[in-house]
Amino acid sequence: MLKINKIYHSDCFEFLKKIENKSIDLVVVDPPYFLNKDVWDTFNSHKEFLYFTFSWIDALIPKIKNNGSLYIFNTPFNCAFILSHILKHGLKFRNWITWDKRDGLSNGTKKYANGQETILFFTKSNDYVFNHNDIRVPYESTERIFYAKKKGILKNGKRWFPNPKGRLCGEVWHITSERHKNKINGKTPKLPHFTPKPLEMIERIIKASSNRGDLVLDCFMGTGTTALAAKKLGRNFIGCDSNKKYVLLANKRLKTGKF
Numbered sequence: 224m225l226k227i228n229k230i231y232h233s234d235c236f237e238f239l240k241k242i243e244n245k246s247i248d249l250v251v252v253d254p255p256y257f258l259n260k261d262v263w264d265t266f267n268s269h270k271e272f273l274y275f276t277f278s279w280i281d282a283l284i285p286k287i288k289n290n291g292s293l294y295i296f297n298t299p300f301n302c303a304f305i306l307s308h309i310l311k312h313g314l315k316f317r318n319w320i321t322w323d324k325r326d327g328l329s330n331g332t333k334k335y336a337n338g339q340e341t342i343l344f345f346t347k348s349n350d351y352v353f354n355h356n357d358i359r360v361p362y363e364s365t366e367r368i369f370y371a372k373k374k375g376i377l378k379n380g381k382r383w384f385p386n387p388k389g390r391l392c393g394e395v396w397h398i399t400s401e402r403h404k405n406k407i408n409g410k411t412p413k414l415p416h417f418t419p420k421p422l423e424m425i426e427r428i429i430k431a432s433s434n435r436g437d438l439v440l441d442c443f444m445g446t447g448t449t450a451l452a453a454k455k456l457g458r459n460f461i462g463c464d465s466n467k468k469y470v471l472l473a474n475k476r477l478k479t480g481k482f
């Protein structure tokens with residue numbers, strides 16, 4: 224087993240060969256999408272992309288503990304193929320999470336404008352961690368909740384009072400993208416990585432599907448958001464990226480907490 228709490232400069236397949244089977248509590252992975260925006264995300268065809276994707280998934284799944292969980296980011300279209308493939312491994316499908324990026328990017332004139340990504344949530348079995356109270360979100364009906372705090376709301380003959388931590392987290396996540404969040408004078412800056420995920424979103428996943436001291440793996444670590452979130456929340460982490468520049472930047476982020 225490789226040393227934990229470290230990000231390795233490595234190809235994902237070589238990296239996964241060195242990970243013990245059934246040693247990982249949680250996998251959070253943001254792999255290539257076949258958007259052809261960088262060398263590592265470029266493929267000759269969708270067929271080639273799926274072959275690559277299915278190959279690393281096949282290498283990854285044995286590393287997850289029987290009570291472990293798996294989250295995979297991708298486009299909704301690609302996730303339709305990924306979902307079907309993972310089910311063949313016997314994993315349990317839990318959620319198709321829609322990330323509403325609040326990005327402001329609208330360039331479609333012959334179809335609905337793209338503004339979402341998909342996060343697939345699977346577990347290895349029916350025995351798994353899910354800390355639902357740790358990821359509650361604010362109630363939307365603030366006025367109704369204000370009055371409900373005092374006298375409650377009658378539901379099915381019982382009086383319901385709002386949870387002080389908020390409502391249960393749904394599967395549509397309204398979280399602003401890093402690109403849009405970091406605007407300077409109204410302009411979106413060029414970020415070190417073209418698809419960084421918001422730290423708060425990765426924190427939500429880690430809070431929900433792991434406990435303190437658990438081991439979180441990301442084999443497409445990019446600039447280290449998964450590692451940073453895990454460290455912040457008292458989890459262990461291990462991961463890799465094939466891009467040396469990203470690995471250096473990820474290690475810098477672990478020291479400073481920012482880009």
